[in-house]
Amino acid sequence: SLAGKTAVITGSNSGIGLGLAKALAGAGADVVLNSYTDNDEDHALADQIATEFGVTARYIKADLSKGDEARALIETAGACDILVNNAGIQQVAPIEEFPVAKWDAIIAIMLSSAFHTTAMAVPMMRKAGWGRILNISSAHGLRASPYKSAYVAAKHGVVGLTKVVALETAEDPITANAICPGYVLTPLVEAQIPDTMKQYDMDRETAIREVILARQPSKEFATLEQLGGLAVFLCSDHAAQITGTTQSMDGGWTAR
Numbered sequence: 001s002l003a004g005k006t007a008v009i010t011g012s013n014s015g016i017g018l019g020l021a022k023a024l025a026g027a028g029a030d031v032v033l034n035s036y037t038d039n040d041e042d043h044a045l046a047d048q049i050a051t052e053f054g055v056t057a058r059y060i061k062a063d064l065s066k067g068d069e070a071r072a073l074i075e076t077a078g079a080c081d082i083l084v085n086n087a088g089i090q091q092v093a094p095i096e097e098f099p100v101a102k103w104d105a106i107i108a109i110m111l112s113s114a115f116h117t118t119a120m121a122v123p124m125m126r127k128a129g130w131g132r133i134l135n136i137s138s139a140h141g142l143r144a145s146p147y148k149s150a151y152v153a154a155k156h157g158v159v160g161l162t163k164v165v166a167l168e169t170a171e172d173p174i175t176a177n178a179i180c181p182g183y184v185l186t187p188l189v190e191a192q193i194p195d196t197m198k199q200y201d202m203d204r205e206t207a208i209r210e211v212i213l214a215r216q217p218s219k220e221f222a223t224l225e226q227l228g229g230l231a232v233f234l235c236s237d238h239a240a241q242i243t244g245t246t247q248s249m250d251g252g253w254t255a256r
């Protein structure tokens, strides 16, 4: 059980982050949710998790495109036994047209924020005598696709950062691993389905199978429950010697 542990999950008012927060709360951890907004709905998500799982749950606003806010998130949380670096955005464009501001934002939110939160969390984990760092990379942390220069660069960067942190904490009771999902049906992906159907003149099922999951041999999305199970396992004692690795959950994508 993760009772008594505090998990900070970045970018967790939606999608995978929220799913991981629920899975960790389900395993008994207190959770800190985060995004860059500060709406009633954000705080309500924390209240729902607290009620459903009987844990302490808070929502802390931090815009992770800013390094000082990323650091302040961990400081405000006050405890961070489990750090999940999950916040992310996407932009698709050929490199010569790639908006410079989007490049900067993607690198800041998906790579630099993990540097900042980890730098703050590792001393707290050493002091607590236990820690788990889960960096949500992607199949795109191991393979490339055209027109996703910033995303692929950031996700590969996250894998490199994970390995360095694993080495620096190797003799501490701390592990750092990257989770590399293929496609997961989150609001982010759901939003791409209507456009894909229109663009290829396909029904929903065909668009998912032939276009969205073209590179995912299983032709199935990974689920939030499956990712949650992997995260909880990586936080368990059985996973104490798993560090510096990439854990793929991609239906065979990176077997190619």
Ligand code: NAD
Residues within 6 Å of the ligand: 010, 011, 012, 013, 014, 015, 016, 017, 034, 035, 036, 062, 063, 064, 065, 086, 087, 088, 089, 109, 110, 136, 137, 138, 139, 180, 181, 182, 183, 184, 185, 186, 187, 188, 189
């Ligand atoms: P999502 O859009 O549902 O979630 C992204 C989260 O990041 C949201 O909570 C959003 O508010 C937050 N966020 C964005 N900008 C932020 C900022 N400046 N500061 C703080 N938080 C910010 O998308 P998702 O699919 O759940 O993606 C979560 C992570 O999983 C991302 O890192 C994504 O790259 C990765 N991933 C997703 C898939 C997939 O198929 N959905 C596959 C592989 C990897």
